[in-house]
Amino acid sequence: MADLENNGLPRESMGERIREVIKDFGIPRFIILGFLILLIVAAKVLGLSMPQLLGSILTRFGMNGILVLAMIPAIQSGTGPNFVLPLGITCGIVAMTLSIELDMTGLSAFLFSAGFGALLAGIAGYFYGVFQNKVKGQEMTVGTYVGFSVVSLMCIFWTLVPFKSPEMIWPYGGSGLRVTITLEKRFAGVLDNLFSFDVMGVTVPTGLLLFFALFCVLTWLYMRSKSGIAMMMVGSNPRFAESAGLNVNRLRVLGSVLSQMLAAVGIVVYAESYGFLQLYMGPLFMAFFAVASILIGGASLKRATVTHAVIGTFLFQSILVVSMPVANLVVADNLADVVRIIISNGIILYALTRKEAGVDVR
C-alpha cells in the first residue's frame, strides 16, 4: 500500500495544502460558516440567551432534516435537486388533515399521517416521475413550476374539501379550511417531547433527533444497497448505466417516488415540531429552502450524500435561528426573512453556475 500512496504526486507545499483544504471544503461553505460565527459573536455581545438559541437550532435542525434528505434520491437519480417538493409536502398535509378529521390524536395520529402521506406521495411521485422522463434536461425548471402549480391547485382543494372538524374549518363556519391549523390537541410535540431533557439550560428534543437519525440511517443504507447504487449510476452517467443493463427511466421514477415519500414524512415531522399546519401558500417556497440546505452542505447538482444533508441543514437552520433575534435587535424586525431568502436563492444560483462540475469540462 505504502508505495501506492503519493505515486506520481508531487509533494505539496504548505500553502498549497491549505488551498486544497479550502477548495475541498468549498468557498460558499466557508463564507456561510464565517457568517454564522459572526452572528454568534454578535448574539453573545447583544446578550442573547445562548442555551435558548442552541435549543432552537437543535429543534429546527430536527424538524427540517427529513425534507432535506428528500433531495438525495432526486439528485442521485440524476434529476437534480427536487424543486417539485411541494407535491410530496401537499400529500403529507392532506394526510394530516385527514387524521384530524378522523379525530386521531397522539403518536398514532402522527404515524398515520406520516404513513398515509408517504403512500399518497409515493403515488404522486410515480406519476410525476413518468412525466419527468418526458422533460429530460429540464427537470429543475419544470419541477419549480409544477411545484408552484400544485400549491395553487391545492388552494382550490382546501376551500372545497368537505371536512367538518371544527378545528380546521373557519370559526364562522362555511366551507373550506383555515390557513393555519393548530396541532396542539393532536400530535404537536409527540417527538419533540419524547425522552426530552434539559442540559445546561438547553432543551434537547431527543425523540425528534432520533427520528431524524433513523431516517438518515435508512437513507444511508439505501444508498449503499444494490438499488441505491444503480440509482447513483443513472444519475452520474446514464449512458454508463445503460451499458450495465439498467433501466434508466425506471430508476429515475424510483428516485422521484422515494424523494416525494420523504417529503411527505418530512412535512409531518415539521408540523409536529412547529405545532401548526400551514395550508394554502404555506408549502410554496419550502423546496427552495431544502434545496439551499443540501447545497450548502456540499452537494452538487449531481451528487448528494446524507452527510451533505446533515451538515447543510445544520448550517442553514443555525443561521436562520441566530440571525432572527440579532437582526431584530440591530436593524429591523423583518430582516431575518430577507436573510433567509438571500442565502437560499444565492446558494442555488451559485450551484447552477457550477453546473459543469458534473459533466466533462475539457
Place this chain on the structure above:
Amino acid sequence: MAAYRLEMRDIQKEYFGNRVLKGVSIRVEPGKIYSIVGENGAGKSTLMNILFGMPVIHNTGGFSGEILMDGNPVRISSPQDAVDLGIGMVHQEFMLLPGFSIAENIKLNREITFPNMVSRLFGSRLQSLDIPAMRRDSRKALDRLGLSTLDEMLPVAGLPVGYMQFVEIAREIDKEKTKILVLDEPTAVLTESEAEVLLATMRRLAGEGISILFITHRLDEVLAVSEDITVLRDGEQVATLKTGEASVSRLAELMVGRKLEAVGCDACAPSPKGDKTLLKIEDLRVDMPGERVRGLDLDVYEGEILGVGGLAGHGKIGIANGVLGMYPAEGKLILDGKELPLNNALEALRSGMAFVSEDRRGVGLLLDESIETNMTVTAMQCQEKFLRRMGISLADGGAIRRHALKMIRDLDIRCTGPEQIVRRLSGGNQQKVCIAKAITLEPRLIFVSEPTRGIDVGAKKIVLDLLVRLNREMGVTVVITSSELAELRSICDRIAIIYNGKLEGVLPPDASDVDFGLLMAGEMSHSRKEAS
C-alpha cells in the same frame, strides 16, 4: 504570374509534442484539381485547417513552413484572412443555418444591402437587404453548378443532404475572389449519382480557372478527376504522383502501409483458436448515427482475437454497440447455439459478453466516482457480485476493495489508490479501468472498441498486450474494433473489414497492404456491382 496558384512548403505541425504533420509540401496549378488522400488521422484535415487559418492551429502553437499564393508568401492567421485571399472551404460538417433560405445562406455575412433612413442615422450595419440582388447572385451561382431547378428561396432545413453540399459550394464560388476551393470529403455523405454530379461540377469549375483541393479517401474518384495526387500517412507525405502514374491498388498500398512493428507479445503461445463459432451475427442492422450498420453477417470463432477495421463512418463502431444493446438494432445473434435478444444490454452481459466502449469518458466511466466503484458496479448490478444480503442487498465494501486492489496490481494501474476519482487518471489508466470493469464480469467474449484512441504510445502497447494476455491466459474471445489497422494486424488472428455498413471481407493479418487498402476503399463491392 507564377506557375502555381498555391504552394505549401514543408508544413510541420505539433499538437502537444505529438507531430501530426512532418513536412508536407504541395503545389497546386491554376485550374487544376489536386487530391490529398490518406486514412483517418493521416493529417489531411490538419493541413486544411492550417491553410484556412483555423483558430485550433494558432491556439496550439501554430505551425512551421511557408504558404505562397501566386508566388507571394502569405500569412493566414484567421479564416477571414483565408477568405480575403480567395480560399473557399467546403466543410465536412455543413456550416449552414437550417432556418434560412438557400439565398440567405449563400450570401451570409456578405449580404447585398441598400441604405435606409435608420442606417443613415445609425450606420451601415442597419441597412436593408437587397433581396432581389441576392436572389440574382445566388441564382447565378446555383446555375453554374448545374442546379437550375433548385429554388433559391427554399429553406435549407429539409433539403436532401446532397443539395446542402451544393449550397455550400455555391456559397464559396459566389465569392468573386475565390481562386482556390477546398472540398473536405465532399462525397462522404452523397449517394453515388450525386457524387457523379459533384465530380462533373468540379471539372467544370476547374475549367473556369478555379483550383480545387480535393480531400477524400475514395480512390476511384481521385483517379477520375484529379491531375496530381499526394498521399499522406501518419503526417508524412509518402508520395506525390501524377494521375497517370497511379492506380487504385498503388494508392491503397501507399495509404495503408506498415506503420507499427508488431506490438503483440511474440513470446506467448498462439491464441487458443478453435473452429467452433462462438457468436454468429446475421443481417445485423444498427441505427447508430454516423456509424450505421446495414445488414452485416459475421462469425466470431471461439478463442480467437478478431479485428474489425474500416474507415470512419462505415459502421465498424456500430457493431459492438448494436450487439451489446447500446443502440437500436435489428437482426439475429446466436451465441453458442442460443439466440440472444437484441436491444437488451442486461441479457447481453448476463450471457457472458462484455463491452469496452470507444467512448471512454462518455459511456465507459463514471468520471466522478472512484476506481473501485467504476470497476465493480456493473458486475454488481447484473451478476449480483460484491453484495451482502442483510434483508436488503448491501454493497460489500471489503470485497470491492480486495478486488480493486487485485485489479490495480494485475493491470498495473498507476493511481494513488482504489479511492481515487477516475477523472484524474491519465487516458491509458482510464482505459485500464474500463478493461478491468469488463474483466470483472468474467466474460467469454469481450468487445473492445478503439482501445488505444487518445492514449499515448507507451500506454498503447500495454493496453494491447493486456488484451492478448486476456486471450491467451484466460481463454477469452476478443473482438477488437480499431481505426488503426496496424495495431489490428499486430495482434489479431483475423481482420474483418467493414465498408458501408457491411462486411467487405476477412483477411489474415499478414495479407498485403494492397488488399487491406482495397477492402477499406470498398473496391470489392464496387467491382461486384460493376460485374452484375
